[in-house]
Amino acid sequence: MNYSGLVQTVRANRPRSFKNSGDRSMMKFKYARIQGQELAENTMYAKGIFSMCWQLIQNDVMDEEDAGLFREIDSWFAENLPWPPQCRNREKVVCFFKTEGTEEMMKMIRPALWLLERYHHPYFLVYTNTLPGEIVYEDRYQVAVRVSGKLQIDPLQESWSPEE
Numbered sequence: 001m002n003y004s005g006l007v008q009t010v011r012a013n014r015p016r017s018f019k020n021s022g023d024r025s026m027m028k029f030k031y032a033r034i035q036g037q038e039l040a041e042n043t044m045y046a047k048g049i050f051s052m053c054w055q056l057i058q059n060d061v062m063d064e065e066d067a068g069l070f071r072e073i074d075s076w077f078a079e080n081l082p083w084p085p086q087c088r089n090r091e092k093v094v095c096f097f098k099t100e101g102t103e104e105m106m107k108m109i110r111p112a113l114w115l116l117e118r119y120h121h122p123y124f125l126v127y128t129n130t131l132p133g134e135i136v137y138e139d140r141y142q143v144a145v146r147v148s149g150k151l152q153i154d155p156l157q158e159s160w161s162p163e164e
Contacts, residue, residue, distance in 0.1 A: 029127035031096040037122050044151040045094045049112055056119055066115055073112050081105065084137040084144040092149040095142050102141050
């Protein structure tokens with residue numbers, strides 16, 4: 001398999017450091033999430049990478065060899081990454097990877113990013129220090145955050161651009 005495109009994608013989307021104008025320190029992000037543009041019905045939050053890949057398999061989009069690769073990835077995570085009970089119970093939670101001390105885990109997720117690229121499935125790498133709810137589970141690699149499950153849609157605000 002050719003992972004060169006994947007490596008370029010990961011490099012292009014890795015967290016960037018931003019200069020904080022107040023104290024000139026480098027900003028570091030505590031959490032990362034790989035998510036799509038489709039929403040999960042129970043959380044009304046963007047689906048995560050595992051859900052997106054499983055959906056490609058279940059919808060017969062992914063070929064057998066690639067499905068096998070993803071199953072291997074998923075098995076590695078099942079053996080090495082605790083499955084939060086809130087996720088197992090399908091509660092309204094969203095998981096975020098921790099960014100510190102999780103290099104091996106992030107290395108193992110890269111082939112799944114490659115699969116999303118291969119099947120032209122849009123995804124976004126989100127880096128943040130702010131979570132969308134209360135942490136209800138935490139381990140060495142991740143946090144699970146309870147979300148409201150409601151989608152807030154605001155009216156279009158007035159333009160702030162100068163009129164011509």
